[in-house]
Amino acid sequence: MVMETITSIKPLLAVLVSLLVVPLLISSKTPNIREAWTFVAAAAKFLIVLSMLPTVLKGTEIVYTVAEFLPGAAIKFRVDAFGMLFALVSSSLWIITSAYSIGYMRSLKEHSQTRYFCFFALALSATIGVAFSANLLTLYLFYEMLSLATYPLVTHHQDPEARKSGRKYLLYIVGTSIAFVLPAMLISYNLAGTLEFAKQGFLAGTASKPLIVLLLILFVFGFAKVAIMPFHSWLPAAMVAPTPVSALLHAVAVVKVGAFSVLRIITGVFGTDLLLNLHLGTLVCYAAAFTVIVASLIALTQDELKRRLAFSTIGQLSYIVLGIALLSPKGMIGGMTHIAMHAFGKITLFFCAGAIAVATGKKYVSQMVGIGKRMPVTMAAFFIGSLSVIGLPPTGGFFSKWYLVLGTLQADQMPMLIVLLGSSLLNAAYFFPIVYKAFFCTPEESMFENTVREAPLWCVVPLVVTAVGSIALFFYPTVFLNLAELAIGK
Amino acid sequence: MSQQYPALLVVVPLLSALVICGAGWVNKRLCFPIAVAGLGVAAYSCIGLLLRVLDEGVIVYKLGGWDPPMGIAYYVDHLNGLVLVVVSVVALLNLIASKKSIDQEFPDKIGPFYTLYVLMVTGLLGIVVTGDAFNLYVLLEIAALTGYGLLAMGEDRAPLAALNYLYMGTIGACFYLLGVGYLYIITGSLNMVDIARILPPLYQSKAVLGAFMICMVGVWLKMAFFPLHAWLPNAYTYAPSAASSLIAPLVTKVMIYVMIRLILTVFTPEFAFNILAVSEPIVWLAVIAIVMGAILALGERNLKKMLTYIIVAEVGYMVGGAWLGNRAGMTGAILHIVNDALMTLCLFLVVGNIVHKVKGYAFEDLKGLFRKMPFTMGAFVVGALSIIGVPPTCGFFSKWYLISGAIQAGHYAFMVALLFSSLVNVVLFFRIIEIAFFEPFTDHHAHGHDHQPEPINEAPLTMVVPLLIVAAGLVLVGIYTGDIVTHIIRFAIPVSIV
Numbered sequence: 001m002v003m004e005t006i007t008s009i010k011p012l013l014a015v016l017v018s019l020l021v022v023p024l025l026i027s028s029k030t031p032n033i034r035e036a037w038t039f040v041a042a043a044a045k046f047l048i049v050l051s052m053l054p055t056v057l058k059g060t061e062i063v064y065t066v067a068e069f070l071p072g073a074a075i076k077f078r079v080d081a082f083g084m085l086f087a088l089v090s091s092s093l094w095i096i097t098s099a100y101s102i103g104y105m106r107s108l109k110e111h112s113q114t115r116y117f118c119f120f121a122l123a124l125s126a127t128i129g130v131a132f133s134a135n136l137l138t139l140y141l142f143y144e145m146l147s148l149a150t151y152p153l154v155t156h157h158q159d160p161e162a163r164k165s166g167r168k169y170l171l172y173i174v175g176t177s178i179a180f181v182l183p184a185m186l187i188s189y190n191l192a193g194t195l196e197f198a199k200q201g202f203l204a205g206t207a208s209k210p211l212i213v214l215l216l217i218l219f220v221f222g223f224a225k226v227a228i229m230p231f232h233s234w235l236p237a238a239m240v241a242p243t244p245v246s247a248l249l250h251a252v253a254v255v256k257v258g259a260f261s262v263l264r265i266i267t268g269v270f271g272t273d274l275l276l277n278l279h280l281g282t283l284v285c286y287a288a289a290f291t292v293i294v295a296s297l298i299a300l301t302q303d304e305l306k307r308r309l310a311f312s313t314i315g316q317l318s319y320i321v322l323g324i325a326l327l328s329p330k331g332m333i334g335g336m337t338h339i340a341m342h343a344f345g346k347i348t349l350f351f352c353a354g355a356i357a358v359a360t361g362k363k364y365v366s367q368m369v370g371i372g373k374r375m376p377v378t379m380a381a382f383f384i385g386s387l388s389v390i391g392l393p394p395t396g397g398f399f400s401k402w403y404l405v406l407g408t409l410q411a412d413q414m415p416m417l418i419v420l421l422g423s424s425l426l427n428a429a430y431f432f433p434i435v436y437k438a439f440f441c442t443p444e445e446s447m448f449e450n451t452v453r454e455a456p457l458w459c460v461v462p463l464v465v466t467a468v469g470s471i472a473l474f475f476y477p478t479v480f481l482n483l484a485e486l487a488i489g490k
Numbered sequence: 491m492s493q494q495y496p497a498l499l500v501v502v503p504l505l506s507a508l509v510i511c512g513a514g515w516v517n518k519r520l521c522f523p524i525a526v527a528g529l530g531v532a533a534y535s536c537i538g539l540l541l542r543v544l545d546e547g548v549i550v551y552k553l554g555g556w557d558p559p560m561g562i563a564y565y566v567d568h569l570n571g572l573v574l575v576v577v578s579v580v581a582l583l584n585l586i587a588s589k590k591s592i593d594q595e596f597p598d599k600i601g602p603f604y605t606l607y608v609l610m611v612t613g614l615l616g617i618v619v620t621g622d623a624f625n626l627y628v629l630l631e632i633a634a635l636t637g638y639g640l641l642a643m644g645e646d647r648a649p650l651a652a653l654n655y656l657y658m659g660t661i662g663a664c665f666y667l668l669g670v671g672y673l674y675i676i677t678g679s680l681n682m683v684d685i686a687r688i689l690p691p692l693y694q695s696k697a698v699l700g701a702f703m704i705c706m707v708g709v710w711l712k713m714a715f716f717p718l719h720a721w722l723p724n725a726y727t728y729a730p731s732a733a734s735s736l737i738a739p740l741v742t743k744v745m746i747y748v749m750i751r752l753i754l755t756v757f758t759p760e761f762a763f764n765i766l767a768v769s770e771p772i773v774w775l776a777v778i779a780i781v782m783g784a785i786l787a788l789g790e791r792n793l794k795k796m797l798t799y800i801i802v803a804e805v806g807y808m809v810g811g812a813w814l815g816n817r818a819g820m821t822g823a824i825l826h827i828v829n830d831a832l833m834t835l836c837l838f839l840v841v842g843n844i845v846h847k848v849k850g851y852a853f854e855d856l857k858g859l860f861r862k863m864p865f866t867m868g869a870f871v872v873g874a875l876s877i878i879g880v881p882p883t884c885g886f887f888s889k890w891y892l893i894s895g896a897i898q899a900g901h902y903a904f905m906v907a908l909l910f911s912s913l914v915n916v917v918l919f920f921r922i923i924e925i926a927f928f929e930p931f932t933d934h935h936a937h938g939h940d941h942q943p944e945p946i947n948e949a950p951l952t953m954v955v956p957l958l959i960v961a962a963g964l965v966l967v968g969i970y971t972g973d974i975v976t977h978i979i980r981f982a983i984p985v986s987i988v
Contacts, residue, residue, distance in 0.1 A: 069887065069972040141881040148880070155927070163928045170920055178879070178912050183905060186890065190897045 005061045011077035011132040012064050014048040014087070015142075017041055018121040018128075025118050035102055038117050042095040045124065049084070049091045056084045057482060063134060072194030075141065078134030081486035082267075082336060086260050087131040088479075089340045090253050093347055094124050096462045097248040100351055103458025104244050107358045116156060116242070122149035127253040130260060136185050136195040136269065139261060140177070143223070147173045150254055153245045154238045165237040172224050172234035180222025184215050188269065197264060199489065201271025209278055212270070219265045220284055225258025226321060227314045229291045235314055239306040243354030246306060251313055251346040256339050259320040263335065267488075272327045282413075284325035289419040291318040296426035303364045305353045308430060309346065312389060315423060316342045322416060323404045329488055331407020336484040337477070338400035344470045345388030345397050351463035352382040355455035360448070365434055370446025372438035375454050379438045381467035386431035388470040391424055396473025399481070492538055496551035496564040499535040499574065500616050503528045507608040514601015521604040522589055528608055529585055532615060533578035540571040544977060550621075558621070559681040565621035569754070569824065569982035572974075573618045573747045576831050580739050581611040587839050587956035588732030590949075591846050595730050596643060603643065607736065610636035614744050623670045623756065624680040626748065627663065630712070634659045637741065640733035641725050651724035658711060658721040665708025672701035673756075682756050693761050702766070705752055713745035715805050716779030723786075723798040731842035734794070739834040742801060743827045746808045750823065753812065759987050763815035773899075776810025777907040779803065784914035793851045794841050796918060797834070800877060803911050804830050810904050811892045817987050819895025824979050825971065826888035829876070832967060833885055836873035836960045840866055843949035843957065859926040862947045865954050867926055869961035874919035876964045879912050884968035891975075 021041035028034035052062055061080050068074040079087075101120070105113050126149055129142030147170070155166035189195055191206040203212065224231040238250050249255075266275065266284070275281050292315045299311035316338070323335025355378045356362055356371065372379040384395060391401030401424065408417040454460050473480070506528025513520040543549060543566055551564040566574070585607065592603055613633030620626050638659070642652035674680055676697055677688040692698050707718075714722040722742075726734050753762045763769050783803025790796040808830070811823035841851050843866040848855050860867045876885035889908060896905040948954060967974070 067969050067972055070975075074972075075882065075969065137881070144880045148875070152927075158928050160928075163924055166924070167920075170916065174916055175913060178916065179909055182879075182912075183893070183909060186893045186897060186905075190894060 004059065005063050005078075006055070007064060008052075008062050009064055010048055010052055011062060011079050012066065014045055014052075014091075015077070015125050015129045015132065017044045017048065017125075019125045021121055022118050025114060025121065028114075031106075031113065034114060034117060035098070038098045038121065039095070041121060042091070042098050042124075045128065046091040046095055049087045049128070052079050053084060053088070053479075056081055057486070059486060069137070070189075072192075072196055073135060073137045073189060075138050076134040076196075077129075077132040077138070078197070079132050081483040082260075082263070083131040083133075085336060085480055085483040085487070086256065086339055087128050088483075089343045090124065090127045090131070090248075090256070093248055093252055093343060093466070096465055097244050097347070099458055100247065100354070100462040101242075101244040103456045103460075103462075104242060104354050104358055107456055107459070108242075110156070110242060112156070115152060119149050119152045120245075120248075123153065123249060123253060125149075127257055130257045133197075133264075135197060136188070139264065140181060140185060143181075143225070143257060143261060144174070144177060146254060146257055147177065147225075150245070150249055153249065154241045156242055156245070157240065162240050165240045168237040169234045172231055176222050176224040176231055180218040184218035184222060187211075188215060197268030198271070199268075200273055201267070201269050203270050204274040212274070212278060213280065213283070216270065216275075216280055216283070219269070220262055220287070220321075223258045223261040223265070225254055226262050226317050227255060227258065227291075228287055228318060228321065229294060229314075232291065232295070232314045236307050236310040239304075239310050243306070243350060243357060246310075247347045247350030247354065250310065251350050252343045255313060255317055256320075256343065259317050259335075259339060262321050263324050266324050267332075276327050281325045281327040281411075285322055285413065285416055288318040288322035288325060289416060291315065292322065292419055292423045293426070296423050296430070299430045300426065303366050305356070305363060305365050305368070305434075306350070308365065309349050309353060312349075312427065312430065313346060315427075316346065316389065319400075319404060319420070319423075322419075323400075323407055326407045326411040326413060326416065328407045328410035330403050330410045332488045333481065333484040334400050334403030334405075334407050336487060337403060337480050340480045341388060341396040341400040341470075341473060341477075344466055344473060345385045345395065348381055348385030348463055348466040348470060349389065351459070351466060352378050352385065355459045355463060358459055359453065359455040367447060368434065369437045370441045370448050372435075373446065373450050374448040374452065376452060377454055377460055378463060379435065381463045382438075383435045384467040384470055386427075386435060390427040390431060394474045395470045396477055397470070398474060399477045492542060495535040495539040495542070496549065496566055496619055497553065499532045499539065499578065500612060500619065502531045502535070503608050503612040503615065507605050507612060510601065510608060511605040514605065518600045521601050525585055525604045525608050526582070529578065529582045529611060532611070533575075533582045536571075536574040536578040536615070539566055540575050540978075543568055543571040559679045559684045562620065562622045562625050563681060563683075564619045565683065565755075566619060567982065568978050569750065570618045570747065572824070572978050572982065573744070573827060574615060576828050577611070577614050577618060577740055577744065580831050580835050581614075581736060583956045583960060584732070584736050584739075584835060584839065587953050588735065588842060590953055591731045591842050594846060595732070599643065603640070603732070606636045606639045607732075610640060610736065614740055617744055618747060621682050622680055623673065623682055623685065627667050627670060630663055630666065630748075633741070633744075634663060634712075637737055641729040641737065643733065644729040646728075647724065648728040648730075651721075651728050655721045655725040658718075662708045662711030662718075665704050665711065667708075669701045669703075669705030669708060672697055672704065676701065682751070685756055686758065689757065689761075693765050699766065702752070702757055702762070703768075706749065709745050709749045709752070710809075713742045713749070713805050713809075714802055715809055716775070716782050716802055719779075719783075719802045719805070722802060723795055726798045726801070727792070727795045731838070731845050735835060735838035735842050738798070738801060738838050739831040742805055743808075743831045746805070746812070746823065746827055749809070750812055750820070754984060759815070759984060763813075769813045769815050772813040773810050773901055773904055776806040776813065777903050779806030779809070780907040780911045784911045787918055788914060791853045793844070793853065793856065793922060794838075797837055797841065800915070800918070801834060804834075804877075807888075807892055807908065807911075810907075811895055814895040814899045814901060814904070815987070816895050816898050817983060818891050818898055820983050820987055821975060821979050822888050822891030822893075822895055824982060825884075825891055825975065828974070829884040829888045829964075829967065832960060832963055833873055833876045836869060836957065836964060837877070839953070839957045839960060840870045840873065843953050846949050846953065847947060853922065853925055856922060856926045857929040862945075863949065864946065865948055865958060869957045871923065872961040872964055874915075874923070876968070878915045878919060882968045883964045884971065885964075887968055887971040
């Protein structure tokens with residue numbers, strides 16, 4: 001099937017809009033004007049992305065070349081179904097997170113809010129840049145930009161702890177991308193003479209099996225944002241950031257850029273046929289499966305809510321990788337839709353964690369007994385978010401898990417099926433006790449008074465929206481499913 | 491007029507240096523405008539010349555109308571056309587950016603400083619434009635002697651460091667002269683093209699081999715190629731800001747150019763890479779230079795000195811790239827001349843701004859700088875990213891070619907050294923960014939408004955604007971690398987190198 005392509009500057013605009021708003025953010029006279037600009041940028045970004053959706057759904061790809069550096073290695077955008085799926089998720093959630101940021105940052109009277117909003121905008125530029133990359137070079141460019149743009153966000157508090165976490169963050173993320181991805185990319189370029197993502201990859205037939213294995217390992221572990229063990233510990237460390245950062249970046253944008261990159265590598269660089277022929281999918285599967293199980297087990301032991309969520313994210317990211325590495329169509333659809341489904345679920349959970357911190361100052365699960373009576377809306381949203389992450393109806397998470405399970409059957413990978421089911425139980429085991437203790441406890445156990453006092457509206461409304469979004473995705477998953485099906489060429 | 495560009499770009503600065511010397515006696519304030527005018531004309535001629543070369547190909551200019559090999563001829567091709575633009579533009583930008591710091595650091599020596607400055611640029615431009623091996627030596631000494639003078643005008647330890655450099659630099663120049671002497675004895679000519687024409691039948695001769703290696707060692711000493719680097723860190727560190735931000739970006743890069751010119755034009759790539767069979771050990775030396783430069787830089791707690799060790803590592807990049815003996819490596823080396831000149835200029839200008847405001851460049855002096863000097867530190871981050879090699883800054887693209895060259899040549903140690911140095915650079919620069927961003931820590935956790943922000947205290951506009959131009963240049967050069975390579979560098983490398 002020959003893909004129809006059209007040239008349009010829209011992908012570049014989608015990337016640039018949040019970059020160009022930065023000077024406006026800096027020069028804004030009052031915080032309200034500044035936040036207004038953030039919303040303008042976020043809305044513009046979402047609308048530009050959305051305006052490309054009908055074209056992409058028709059099976060047409062949108063390309064735009066900024067500058068050609070070498071033949072086959074340009075700074076170039078290409079909007080395809082998979083990129084569109086990811087861009088839709090991140091740009092829509094940015095709007096909601098911006099609202100949440102206002103509630104969170106102002107309630108806690110955080111310092112340097114202008115810097116915070118600027119780098120948030122930069123991070124979103126980089127995220128969309130990754131989503132729309134047409135080749136490995138462009139992807140690498142925006143991947144690095146994202147790592148650097150999020151550094152000031154992770155270290156926002158500027159205290160010794162933030163410094164330590166920031167170090168870890170850079171060491172893992174930038175270190176692996178320079179040490180692993182860069183040489184792998186250059187070797188690939190010298191083998192194939194191109195870096196352009198292709199339907200069945202560009203490495204087939206250019207290298208011996210050991211070299212392919214080496215490259216695969218370098219790429220999969222090199223994109224450390226996907227947090228496959230042992231390159232995962234930056235993610236819990238990054239939880240020192242303000243909660244909106246953890247919510248959008250470390251549950252959606254940054255980490256999924258990692259997952260997205262690995263998917264692109266597997267489909268666009270190696271190609272599923274090549275990996276099937278060499279039986280290399282299983283290799284990645286086992287690395288991911290190991291991470292799924294171990295991360296879930298560690299999550300059980302974490303008392304700090306955000307760290308528990310972080311380990312849960314590590315596990316969920318590996319679901320995505322696992323789904324793709326199954327190399328079966330159903331598994332791939334599962335992996336891709338999981339990017340969207342998990343995003344809505346997990347961002348809700350982080351919003352809740354932040355709302356609890358804003359309203360009560362509590363950060364530890366053991367301090368949250370009886371909180372359901374004090375913050376019923378927040379905890380109800382928390383319940384919905386956890387349903388989605390576990391993969392239970394009536395939430396969108398159910399669909400991605402369903403497809404993942406079908407994928408294991410299709411690929412005839414029984415061990416992976418067991419991993420998926422087992423880890424779902426573990427997910428339930430680390431989420432349900434929180435919800436249970438929040439609502440069902442004796443008055444003596446309860447740590448809160450019985451009066452309802454929620455976080456400010458700017459915090460509560462966004463988390464309700466994302467929770468409702470999780471449910472809505474159960475009833476209307478078609479957009480994401482269609483995009484995923486298009487992406488794998490069905 | 492445009493026919494005379496090759497002469498103008500040397501003669502105008504030379505004459506303006508003399509005028510500045512005189513004007514300094516009359517009125518110190520005249521020096522700066524004359525210097526700007528002189529270097530402005532030079533930069534204009536260089537750019538015009540490069541455009542002409544792109545149009546017409548190689549330009550031969552006979553000085554005074556004398557025919558080579560008796561007279562001196564200037565040859566301008568794509569290689570030195572590009573380097574000329576870099577040298578003249580960097581010198582001009584730095585001149586404008588440094589005015590305030592010159593006024594501040596030595597108000598009573600303004601005349602001599604500008605005279606030496608412009609004379610040094612004359613020397614550097616002459617080295618690049620000349621097609622005569624002996625003339626190159628003369629200009630090398632002009633650039634070097636003025637350089638010693640400029641460097642010695644710095645802090646207390648500067649004269650000693652400059653003296654040390656003078657010894658080493660003189661030895662280097664002597665080596666080069668000795669090599670040229672050998673070549674003259676063998677060929678009876680000093681004109682580069684002429685020598686290249688006569689040499690090929692004599693390639694098996696030990697004297698030719700000796701001449702080549704002696705020249706190389708001389709040039710390596712001048713560019714501070716490890717282990718001949720020991721003079722550089724102190725000389726550059728203790729120099730006045732304005733001098734170090736001229737010399738650090740340009741001198742080592744011009745010497746790299748001389749090395750490449752010797753390989754490509756005076757001798758042939760065939761001779762250097764195949765007949766001599768020394769590429770392998772030289773690339774290994776470059777590997778050691780890169781690794782040692784990185785490690786030595788890690789040991790420094792002083793921004794300016796750390797940068798000087800980074801230069802040592804970067805010299806390793808370029809020497810190694812040139813000696814890989816393939817097109818990608820050579821492209822990387824030539825591209826890195828441009829990129830490294832800009833990156834080094836950017837970072838040394840940052841140091842200049844910091845010194846201007848904070849009066850120091852040790853790590854402790856950098857605390858809280860992101861608040862105090864946001865623009866300077868913004869440029870610092872761009873420069874740092876370029877040195878690390880993060881796209882789309884230009885440093886990434888030259889590194890790309892260098893690593894590609896290493897892969898094609900099967901020289902994986904060089905690739906690993908480049909990656910290692912990138913990783914070390916991440917540590918080096920983020921260590922500084924951390925200090926400038928986090929420290930000083932407040933007593934209580936930094937939540938809330940009780941964080942008392944220090945007022946912005948940025949360097950003057952004349953220092954900041956050129957710096958920001960350079961920083962923007964790092965990104966623009968990076969994005970348009972493709973054009974630079976396909977339109978200029980591709981033609982600078984003979985087709986015999988694949």
